[in-house]
Amino acid sequence: MQRSLDLLDSKVGRHTELISLYVPKGKQISDVTNGLREEYSTASNIKSRTTRRNVLDALERVMQRLRLFKELPSNGLVIFCGAIPQNGEGSEEIETYVIEPPEPTPIYYYRCDQRFHTEPLHEMLREKEAYGIIAIDGNEAAIATLRGRSLTMVKELTSGLPGKHRAGGQSAKRFERLREQEVNDYYKRVGQHANDILLPIPDLKGVILGGPGPTKEDFSKGDYLQYTLKNRILGVVDTAYSGEEGLDEVVQKATDILKEVRYVEEKNLVQSFLYELGHDTGKVTYGEGDVRTALRKGVVRTLLISEGFVESRVTVKCESCEYTETMTVKGESPERVKEKLEVQPCPKCSGSLKVVEVEDAVDNLAKIAEDTGAGVEIISTQTEEGNMLKDSFGGIAAILRYKQE
Numbered sequence: 234m235q236r237s238l239d240l241l242d243s244k245v246g247r248h249t250e251l252i253s254l255y256v257p258k259g260k261q262i263s264d265v266t267n268g269l270r271e272e273y274s275t276a277s278n279i280k281s282r283t284t285r286r287n288v289l290d291a292l293e294r295v296m297q298r299l300r301l302f303k304e305l306p307s308n309g310l311v312i313f314c315g316a317i318p319q320n321g322e323g324s325e326e327i328e329t330y331v332i333e334p335p336e337p338t339p340i341y342y343y344r345c346d347q348r349f350h351t352e353p354l355h356e357m358l359r360e361k362e363a364y365g366i367i368a369i370d371g372n373e374a375a376i377a378t379l380r381g382r383s384l385t386m387v388k389e390l391t392s393g394l395p396g397k398h399r400a401g402g403q404s405a406k407r408f409e410r411l412r413e414q415e416v417n418d419y420y421k422r423v424g425q426h427a428n429d430i431l432l433p434i435p436d437l438k439g440v441i442l443g444g445p446g447p448t449k450e451d452f453s454k455g456d457y458l459q460y461t462l463k464n465r466i467l468g469v470v471d472t473a474y475s476g477e478e479g480l481d482e483v484v485q486k487a488t489d490i491l492k493e494v495r496y497v498e499e500k501n502l503v504q505s506f507l508y509e510l511g512h513d514t515g516k517v518t519y520g521e522g523d524v525r526t527a528l529r530k531g532v533v534r535t536l537l538i539s540e541g542f543v544e545s546r547v548t549v550k551c552e553s554c555e556y557t558e559t560m561t562v563k564g565e566s567p568e569r570v571k572e573k574l575e576v577q578p579c580p581k582c583s584g585s586l587k588v589v590e591v592e593d594a595v596d597n598l599a600k601i602a603e604d605t606g607a608g609v610e611i612i613s614t615q616t617e618e619g620n621m622l623k624d625s626f627g628g629i630a631a632i633l634r635y636k637q638e
Contacts, residue, residue, distance in 0.1 A: 246316060251316075252295060252343070254312045254343050270296075273292045273296075363380050366379050367427060372391065389477055393415070442468075443471070503618035519626040524630065525598065528598065539628035541628055542628030550586070554579065
């Protein structure tokens with residue numbers, strides 16, 4: 234999906250000729266088609282003959298694609314279509330991309346622009362692990378959950394603590410003892426609410442605390458959070474505000490902490506591979522060919538793919554004889570692969586070759602992994618281990634379920 238979005242983001246039309254259509258599950262296809270017919274009538278009035286023709290052609294292609302669906306997929310449907318210049322002005326060709334989104338499409342959206350609008354799909358691909366956010370000081374506290382870019386405030390509390398100056402008639406020791414008890418009760422209330430809110434979240438990655446002054450440190454060091462939550466405290470940050478006002482500031486100050494979580498996960502994954510390789514356990518393999526073989530045998534537990542792994546899986550067929558071959562081509566875009574292979578002669582009869590299928594190798598490998606129950610991890614090149622995977626092991630490796638002979 235990410236590779237597809239990168240491709241779509243690279244497409245630019247000459248004018249507002251590129252259509253982006255998002256259709257949610259509950260929308261009737263007939264209603265969508267009727268709406269597109271109205272757009273077709275409006276586009277018929279475009280003054281530029283070339284722009285008018287391209288927009289009308291794109292709308293017709295979109296309506297044709299919609300007719301192929303008796304009902305929408307479970308997450309809705311996204312269609313991108315428009316005239317894309319192939320080699321300068323006048324070389325435009327209509328390109329159509331149909332995507333079943335990884336998450337439900339929330340709204341109906343139609344836009345005709347100079348580019349494709351892929352922002353909602355990018356948002357769906359963002360890390361969706363949940364984090365607990367607590368902003369606390371001596372007066373108030375707020376507890377929120379963070380998923381992707383969505384920060385949801387769940388609970389806000391006030392301490393009810395008296396000022397630090399004792400009332401007349403009380404000894405300083407008695408006043409301080411009572412205040413300490415009330416502070417402790419306040420921390421317990423915050424901790425109990427945090428436990429109730431955060432413990433039931435199955436994919437909680439950790440907790441981040443923030444606020445002005447020393448309160449947050451006192452709270453983090455005490456036994457106010459249930460021990461599993463306390464062990465998941467990822468960091469404590471200084472902010473100017475507490476309560477609801479402080480939540481956004483905690484997230485902004487914790488950017489490096491949040492990045493570090495995935496950073497550490499990726500380092501550990503590659504280190505696990507290197508440990509098995511260094512100890513010659515026979516439970517790892519690397520390189521596209523050997524990994525593909527292991528995947529087909531069903532022995533791969535975790536597939537590691539570098540984000541810098543750029544290969545295409547191509548099937549060619551001779552138009553004169555029965556020759557067919559599927560191969561992996563490195564470092565080329567699918568369009569460039571097609572151009573190169575279709576000018577080469579058939580190795581069997583010297584006839585003309587035709588590319589019948591081009592697929593991103595990552596997509597191809599991920600499908601095999603899914604069919605055999607293997608996990609798939611995309612490893613960035615932002616760590617030393619990630620660069621090692623890319624440069625020393627061809628960008629692809631696998632940790633196996635058991636030793637291979």
